[in-house]
Amino acid sequence: MEFSSAGPHSGVTEQLLLQSVVAVARHVYSAAATSVFMVSPDTGELVFAAVAGAGQQSLVGRRFAPGTGIAGWVAASCQTLITDVSGTDRFARDAAASTGYLPASIMAAPLVAEGECIGVLEVLDRRVGTDDAARELDDMELLDLIAAQAALSLALLRRTDRTAPPPPLGNLLARLSEHAATDASDPLAVALLGVSLDLLDRRTRTVAHR
8 A cells, every 4th residue: 555655654654644634534523434545646546545434444455446436536626525425426336335334425625735636535424413504615614624734744744854845834724723713612623723733843843853
């Protein structure tokens, strides 16, 4: 299972990072399952890199052909999508059935690094409140933020042994801070802001010790 050209230690760190991302997303959305697919740089296949909830014990490492299902569409279009599976022809029922879980709804966002989609974050069967229409856009925007956080974190890890400066954190941190300040009860915004600051602090300490 290849996520990048980084060494073994970096690969383990990437897996831990992605597992924490799906765990946070599942908790926040009270979802049946969450997952991250990485796009294989060699074949374009979608590779289960991390899973929380249904399929957690068996799906990591499973591969699907490029363009498969909603994750494949999101990877190709670099667009976030939220949909009931009964209302879209992008859903690959056979592929989903092979995982052992057939969702009723899917929310997916691309992980974009340096202008390229490197993966897809999916949330299956999130809990929906009574204000569904009002909350849908917020859910999509927050999913974009967590996907951006995951992509940024991967980019930081993959740049560890390079001389190029890491991508700027300012805009993302500002957006997360704005969400946290606007709705202090929103656990995803608060959690992501904390993760962002922790990553920045770790990156600063790493650079200082070189």
